[in-house]
Amino acid sequence: MTIGTPPLAGKVALVAGGTRGGGRGIAVQLGAAGATVYVTGRSSAAGRSDLDRPxxxxxxxxxxxEAGGLGIPVRTDHGDPADVRALTERIAAEQDGRLDVLVNSVWGGDPLTDWEHPLWEQDLEQGLRLLRQAVETHVITSRYALPLMVARGSGLVVEVTDGNTARYRGSFFYDLAKSAVIRLAVAQAAELKPHGVTAVALTPGFLRSEAVLEHFGVTEATWRDGAAKDPDFAHSESPAYLGRAVAALAADPDVIAKSGRALATWDLYEEYGFTDTDGSRPDFAAHWAEHLVERYGPLGDPL
Structure with missing residues (x-):
């Protein structure tokens, strides 16, 4: 890499579930670092997904x-193996078999999460659908994308989750999905390490997704006003913060040392020196330890 060359120039990334939220933040920041990024999901100009978001x-x-990379949108249903196989075949054909970064960020489980009832009172099909949407999609995507990395003997897989500890997340199927995604990273790391490929899980803190901003009645430009509704929101982070964490991992020549770990944005900002868009360095774990532990208990040690 020459002076002035973006750290991910020439690299190819696939961000599965890059339509909005953390996935969008990751895709854009990979682009800002110079990567070619395939952005996939079901919501496109051709039609909305069942989430019916814009x-x-x-x-x-x-x-x-616009950030400096090359964005390539490909409408893909990551729950459909044929769709994902066609996607990875396209990447292989267009990029001479190259795939450097795979981000499994498919979610879409918010409307399927029941926060009010225990397992035995929940709608079973709705809960199983959440697992298919949030876990099975990741498995399918890795199944077809990993051969490109293994063939080259390098690459990074990032499994995006919520939380990096064994702490119960408040709803049976939600907890199972987010914990399972961490285990996906652990299992992939074990199988990929002999091939020089890294797999990690990564969580943001209190993420200001589009839906969260709407909930607080603010925009990214006015997000601080949301703290009047919830003081913890003052310690939230933009999707770009998560994206910068992924870009830093992707540019780290020694990232394989982290393979199999459950990481968090608050683990990485000091090591890599990135900030949020406003120059701040949100650390939700520190905020939790200072203000929330008495109410909710400790976050626990990383898995």
């Missing part, structure tokens, strides 16, 4: 390009 993969891809 964000599209085309918008994310355009932001990737």
């Amino acid at each position: 964000e599209t993969i085309e918008e994310t891809a355009a932001r990737v390009t």
Whole structure:
């Protein structure tokens, strides 16, 4: 890499579930670091997914390009093996078999999460659908994307989750999904390490996704006003913060030393020196330890 060359110039990334939220933040920041980023999901200019949100993969891809990379939107249902196989075959054909970064960020489980009832009172099909949406999609995507990395003997897989400890997350199927995604990283790391490929799980803190901003009645420009509704929101972080963590991991030549670990943005900002868009360095674990531990108990040690 020459002076002035972006750290991920020439690298190819796939951000599965890059339409909005953390996935969008990751895609854009990989682009800002110079990568070519395939942005996939079901919400596109051709039609919305069943979440019926306005964000599209085309918008994310355009932001990737504006940031300095190359964004390529591909409408993909990551629950459909044939769709994912076609996606990875396209990447292989267009990029001479190259894939350097795979981000499994498919979620879409918010409307399926029941926060009010224990397992025995929940709608079983709804809960199983959440698991298919949030876990099975990751498995399918890795199944077809990993051969590109293994063939080259390098690469990084990032499994995006919520939380990096064994602490119960408040709803049976939600907890199972987010914990399972961490285990996906552990299992992939074990199988990939002999091939020079890294796999980690990564969580943000209190993430200001589009839906969260709407809930607080604010925009990214006015997000601090949301703290009047919830003081903890003052310690939230933008999707770009998560994205910068992924870009830093992807640019680290020694990242394989972290393989199999459950990481967090608050683990990485000091090591890599990145900040949020406003120059701050949110650390939700520190905020939890100072203000929330008496109410909710400790976060626990990372898995």
